[in-house]
Amino acid sequence: MVIAITLVISALSKNLNLFYSPSELLEGNITPGNIIRAGGMVTSGSIKKSTDSLEVVFSITDFKNSILVTYEGILPDLFSENAGVVVKGFLREDGSFLAQEVLAKHDENYMPPEVAKILESKE
Amino acid sequence: MRKLIHIAPLLMFVVLVLALFSFLQRDVDQLNSVLIDKNFPQFSLTKLENEDVVLTKNDISDFPAIVNVWATWCITCRVEHPFLLKLKEKSEVQIYGLNYKDDRQKALSLLAREGNPFKFSIYDKDGLLAIDLGVYGAPETFLINADGIIKARHVGALTPDIWDQKFLIHLQ
Amino acid sequence: MIPEIGHLLLIGALVLTFIGGSLPFYDLVLKKSFSQNYIRSLSILISLLVAVSFTCLIYSFLVDDFSVIYVATNSNTALPSYYKFAAAWGAHEGSLVLWILCLSLWLLGYLFSKDSVNDHFSSITFAVMNQVIFAFILFTLFTSNPFERLLPFSPVQGGDLNPSLQDFAFTIHPPLLYLGYSGLALPFSLAIAAMVTKNIDSLWARTARPWSLLSCTFLTLGIGLGSWWAYYELGWGGWWFWDPVENAAFVPWLISIALFHSLIATEKRGVFKNWSLLLSILSFAASLLGTFLVRSGVLTSVHAFALDPERGLFILWIFSYFIFGALFIYIFNNTKTQVESTYSLRSIEFGFLLNNLLLVVLAISIMFGTIFPLLYEAYTNGKQVSVGPPYFNFLILPFAIGLGLLQGIGLFLGWSDTKDFKFFPRIIIEALTILIVINILLYFLFGSFNTGSLIACFIFAWIVSGNLLDVFIKKRTFNKIKSFLNFRLGAVFAHLGIAFLVLGVGVVSTYSSEKELILSVGDSYDLDSYVFEFEEMTFKQGPNYIADVANLKIKEDGRLIKLSSEKRNYLSTNQVTTEAGIVADLFKDYYVAVGENIQGDTWSFRLQVKPFVRWIWFGALLVAIGTLISSIKHLRKGI
Numbered sequence: 001m002v003i004a005i006t007l008v009i010s011a012l013s014k015n016l017n018l019f020y021s022p023s024e025l026l027e028g029n030i031t032p033g034n035i036i037r038a039g040g041m042v043t044s045g046s047i048k049k050s051t052d053s054l055e056v057v058f059s060i061t062d063f064k065n066s067i068l069v070t071y072e073g074i075l076p077d078l079f080s081e082n083a084g085v086v087v088k089g090f091l092r093e094d095g096s097f098l099a100q101e102v103l104a105k106h107d108e109n110y111m112p113p114e115v116a117k118i119l120e121s122k123e
Numbered sequence: 124m125r126k127l128i129h130i131a132p133l134l135m136f137v138v139l140v141l142a143l144f145s146f147l148q149r150d151v152d153q154l155n156s157v158l159i160d161k162n163f164p165q166f167s168l169t170k171l172e173n174e175d176v177v178l179t180k181n182d183i184s185d186f187p188a189i190v191n192v193w194a195t196w197c198i199t200c201r202v203e204h205p206f207l208l209k210l211k212e213k214s215e216v217q218i219y220g221l222n223y224k225d226d227r228q229k230a231l232s233l234l235a236r237e238g239n240p241f242k243f244s245i246y247d248k249d250g251l252l253a254i255d256l257g258v259y260g261a262p263e264t265f266l267i268n269a270d271g272i273i274k275a276r277h278v279g280a281l282t283p284d285i286w287d288q289k290f291l292i293h294l295q
Numbered sequence: 296m297i298p299e300i301g302h303l304l305l306i307g308a309l310v311l312t313f314i315g316g317s318l319p320f321y322d323l324v325l326k327k328s329f330s331q332n333y334i335r336s337l338s339i340l341i342s343l344l345v346a347v348s349f350t351c352l353i354y355s356f357l358v359d360d361f362s363v364i365y366v367a368t369n370s371n372t373a374l375p376s377y378y379k380f381a382a383a384w385g386a387h388e389g390s391l392v393l394w395i396l397c398l399s400l401w402l403l404g405y406l407f408s409k410d411s412v413n414d415h416f417s418s419i420t421f422a423v424m425n426q427v428i429f430a431f432i433l434f435t436l437f438t439s440n441p442f443e444r445l446l447p448f449s450p451v452q453g454g455d456l457n458p459s460l461q462d463f464a465f466t467i468h469p470p471l472l473y474l475g476y477s478g479l480a481l482p483f484s485l486a487i488a489a490m491v492t493k494n495i496d497s498l499w500a501r502t503a504r505p506w507s508l509l510s511c512t513f514l515t516l517g518i519g520l521g522s523w524w525a526y527y528e529l530g531w532g533g534w535w536f537w538d539p540v541e542n543a544a545f546v547p548w549l550i551s552i553a554l555f556h557s558l559i560a561t562e563k564r565g566v567f568k569n570w571s572l573l574l575s576i577l578s579f580a581a582s583l584l585g586t587f588l589v590r591s592g593v594l595t596s597v598h599a600f601a602l603d604p605e606r607g608l609f610i611l612w613i614f615s616y617f618i619f620g621a622l623f624i625y626i627f628n629n630t631k632t633q634v635e636s637t638y639s640l641r642s643i644e645f646g647f648l649l650n651n652l653l654l655v656v657l658a659i660s661i662m663f664g665t666i667f668p669l670l671y672e673a674y675t676n677g678k679q680v681s682v683g684p685p686y687f688n689f690l691i692l693p694f695a696i697g698l699g700l701l702q703g704i705g706l707f708l709g710w711s712d713t714k715d716f717k718f719f720p721r722i723i724i725e726a727l728t729i730l731i732v733i734n735i736l737l738y739f740l741f742g743s744f745n746t747g748s749l750i751a752c753f754i755f756a757w758i759v760s761g762n763l764l765d766v767f768i769k770k771r772t773f774n775k776i777k778s779f780l781n782f783r784l785g786a787v788f789a790h791l792g793i794a795f796l797v798l799g800v801g802v803v804s805t806y807s808s809e810k811e812l813i814l815s816v817g818d819s820y821d822l823d824s825y826v827f828e829f830e831e832m833t834f835k836q837g838p839n840y841i842a843d844v845a846n847l848k849i850k851e852d853g854r855l856i857k858l859s860s861e862k863r864n865y866l867s868t869n870q871v872t873t874e875a876g877i878v879a880d881l882f883k884d885y886y887v888a889v890g891e892n893i894q895g896d897t898w899s900f901r902l903q904v905k906p907f908v909r910w911i912w913f914g915a916l917l918v919a920i921g922t923l924i925s926s927i928k929h930l931r932k933g934i
Contacts, residue, residue, distance in 0.1 A: 132576075133625075136580065
């Protein structure tokens with residue numbers, strides 16, 4: 001039992017990914033390099049795709065602040081401008097976000113709950 | 124001691140359920156609280172009925188009023204449509220529409236076909252005002268009282284019951 | 296008219312289940328036991344009402360009755376008939392009716408598997424099941440009525456069934472899963488009946504055993520199909536995501552396995568009685584909690600239904616009523632008498648104890664990881680957090696090893712003590728032999744040796760020797776083998792299934808290769824000596840979508856394999872989905888998903904080679920077959 005609890009706690013402490021909004025990311029109290037998740041809306045007109053690699057740069061916003069996200073890989077089908085996305089990755093020294101994973105789930109009636117909450121809690 | 128062991132599972136589940144209850148409760152409150160007791164947000168968008176007319180916050184001037192978020196692709200909006208029409212006839216409350224991520228022609232033809240309960244509709248193609256309102260989806264309805272302050276919000280179809288329970292108390 | 300009939304029938308079933316759920320009270324008040332005469336006919340009637348009501352819903356879908364909100368939101372005229380049929384349970388409201396139907400069928404099955412139902416035990420079981428059905432009908436009618444009409448203006452055209460759900464596996468995945476979930480209500484009801492009638496004995500355990508096995512069969516099939524669907528439909532090539540909804544099914548599965556093992560010991564030796572009772576309650580609690588997590592929409596997930604705190608609250612009330620009620624009864628009615636049975640550390644009883652401990656602790660840890668984000672958010676007032684898949688992967692490893700080791704020796708252990716440990720060196724030698732053979736095979740197949748899969752291969756070898764190989768070596772004669780298999784067939788199948796599953800998981804997570812890249816027509820890419828060539832791009836017109844189809848060739852040792860992956864656009868909702876191109880042989884899958892158009896003839900691709908991935912589902916299938924065999928055997932033996 002004790003072993004199990006120790007296992008759970010150690011596994012949990014290593015694999016908790018805190019969730020931040022772009023504004024919180026800019027406040028600067030997040031250590032670059034830690035794996036975190038961030039979410040917001042993809043700013044319209046911000047998606048820049050490379051033509052010879054899978055690198056894509058876009059910015060996500062909570063309508064107060066926005067932050068630049070770099071990702072290399074295939075984007076999910078539901079990814080588009082003005083869609084809510086959740087990105088998982090880490091903050092780089094220059095303040096931009098390097099995403100290892102991009103999750104988009106958005107239709108007209110639904111957006112990721114975390115993103116909805118961020119957009120909503122904005123005054 | 125033995126007794127205690129048999130009660131333990133019950134206690135564990137009580138703690139779990141209480142935690143989940145409090146979470147749900149918080150969620151309900153949060154959904155209601157964001158814009159409540161605030162002014163309607165600023166915006167600048169075209170009128171659904173005439174794309175050359177730009178509407179702003181000042182155009183929503185007759186209070187008390189409700190602002191109803193709707194769209195042609197939204198099936199549930201059709202459910203509340205008859206009620207809105209009835210409301211327009213019976214009640215003093217002004218009804219403003221917020222046409223959300225929709226096609227202008229489709230929206231206008233729907234209103235022509237099924238009746239138009241709205242004084243006018245704001246045409247929000249990209250969901251900009253909807254974002255400021257924290258709209259989850261359509262339909263949603265906001266109640267603005269006689270002083271121009273948002274007093275209630277309802278997510279989902281507006282029904283007579285909800286009108287009586289949630290909205291009417293703010294109008295007296 | 297038809298939807299109104301469906302609605303009325305459901306209300307009729309509500310009334311009947313209310314009467315059924317309170318039958319024992321009438322008996323108590325009237326001091327008679329007349330209720331037993333009616334429970335079979337009542338349960339037939341309830342099943343019939345629910346079945347016809349569900350048929351009404353299906354009918355509304357088939358005739359495109361868009362005046363029904365649920366139909367209008369989940370179907371349109373362009374949808375192929377088969378999917379219209381399946382759309383009836385494709386979303387929340389309809390799936391609940393199916394759920395209710397499953398519950399009433401379980402009850403029917405139970406009542407008619409018995410020779411006679413003229414006893415107090417049966418009528419209590421009947422009453423508890425009726426209360427469960429009643430609660431779910433109430434939930435359906437009040438929060439999620441699928442028959443609600445959209446009048447006077449009904450749309451001419453409906454919305455659409457979520458495109459990624461328009462798929463064969465996904466149409467039968469929910470019914471199987473619901474059968475499994477709802478089946479756990481039966482052992483729960485039996486446990487209550489045992490406690491209330493003070494019959495916590497081996498007869499009760501024998502009655503509950505086949506039903507918990509059967510629930511496990513359906514859960515296994517449901518989870519397996521879901522995993523297979525995710526694999527080929529989502530376009531990532533992953534087969535398990537530790538998604539909350541997956542966990543919500545995985546946890547009851549684990550507990551149902553613990554339950555039927557514990558019931559064996561209770562039936563044969565009279566031990567672990569209170570533990571078996573608790574597990575019966577726990578398994579139903581896990582099934583309800585899973586429902587809560589999925590239906591309240593409190594968790595982010597690929598499958599989550601829309602956020603609806605009201606539904607969540609309702610389910611939580613149902614949960615509280617049944618689980619608190621059951622645990623209250625348990626506090627007063629558990630067996631105080633201690634069985635005078637002693638067992639040593641080398642006995643099968645102790646084996647079952649370890650098995651149960653591992654399974655339940657694992658289940659609780661997974662559940663904890665799943666709801667931790669909720670608790671964290673509630674506690675920190677809104678700070679959001681997620682628990683990543685590494686948490687679960689890290690946790691499950693030691694438990695899987697422990698359970699795997701137990702499975703290898705389980706069948707050799709005897710009640711109360713094991714006298715003969717000669718089998719032990721034998722299966723070690725056999726397991727090591729198999730291990731070497733497998734690794735040689737892997738080396739030839741993939742040209743490399745990978746230590747990461749060593750543990751999985753060893754567990755596979757260990758279980759296979761302990762459950763099958765050793766029998767053949769030791770028993771030699773055909774008759775002896777036959778009698779062994781007669782006795783143990785289900786267990787052998789299920790354990791071998793786990794062995795294949797573990798092997799599949801081990802190999803696919805260490806030998807897979809993957810590359811995301813850009814290809815123009817005519818380009819080729821060499822992924823671990825398999826050459827993928829992008830041949831051409833074609834256009835395809837489907838019944839309710841249009842698609843760009845990427846055609847590829849794979850060259851492997853002179854063989855030429857063709858496959859194609861589609862980028863579909865579903866017209867009515869304007870949703871884009873990816874259909875992966877998959878070609879499989881016995882040892883590996885080629886998996887290609889087309890990404891987006893970069894320019895002209897240039898597209899992005901995800902290329903993958905996934906060895907042994909199919910063995911995972913093959914293993915799950917064996918587990919389902921094994922539990923089904925055991926269940927039927929015990930049902931046949933009569934009660």
